Amino acid sequence: MERATEWPFSPRCGLVALWMAGALLSTPGSVSLERLVQVAVERGYTAQGEMFSVADMAKLAQETLGCQAELLCGGLGGPNRDRVLQHLISGHPLLIPYDEDFNHEPCQKKGHKAHWAVSAGVLMGVQRVPSPGYIEDSELPGLFHPVPDACHQPPSFPEESSPGAVFLLSKQGKSWHYQLWDYSQVRDSNLQLTDFSPARATDGRVYVVPAGGVQAGLCGQALLLRPQKWSH
Structure with a gap:
């Protein structure tokens, strides 16, 4: 398997995230990172591998991975929050543009550190034991997992104003390890992607940026990926 860490300083972070998401989708066959770049x-x-448009990423995912790709607009909060959480509980990946801090976690740099991550799960603090369709972890009492392919009702999601109640299990192309990110930090970082990095603008490279710039291509947007034959 190719390792995402082979390109720590390249602009391919979005395509690396999509490639990692493809493995989570369990789609027939495997698509190499080089193939994603080529297409x-x-x-x-x-x-050269940069992706400043979530809409373009959706089209690329559909063509190369043969999956469903739903463009989410309007941010990760409000009415979109429950959709994102249910999507992750169902076992499907989420692609998120955000600003990357020195430790790879979300920060707010107005898009100057625009980066991509894939979220593969969610950790939530709930008041009650989930309804049927969940099983308790064999090693960690009080931790429950959805049973794959089983009918289960979503748990009662914590209020959006509850600090530290929801965390996204996320990974990005500069590290091979998952991190737990506070949902509100991811939401806020995703919602303030407005400017093209001055450092990129003067580095002598050519970048493809959509009409309307970074704000039109990334701000408040994410990508819900599902297997092609998945039905709601």
């Missing part, structure tokens, strides 16, 4: 360049989505 993205051929379609005009990127010049």
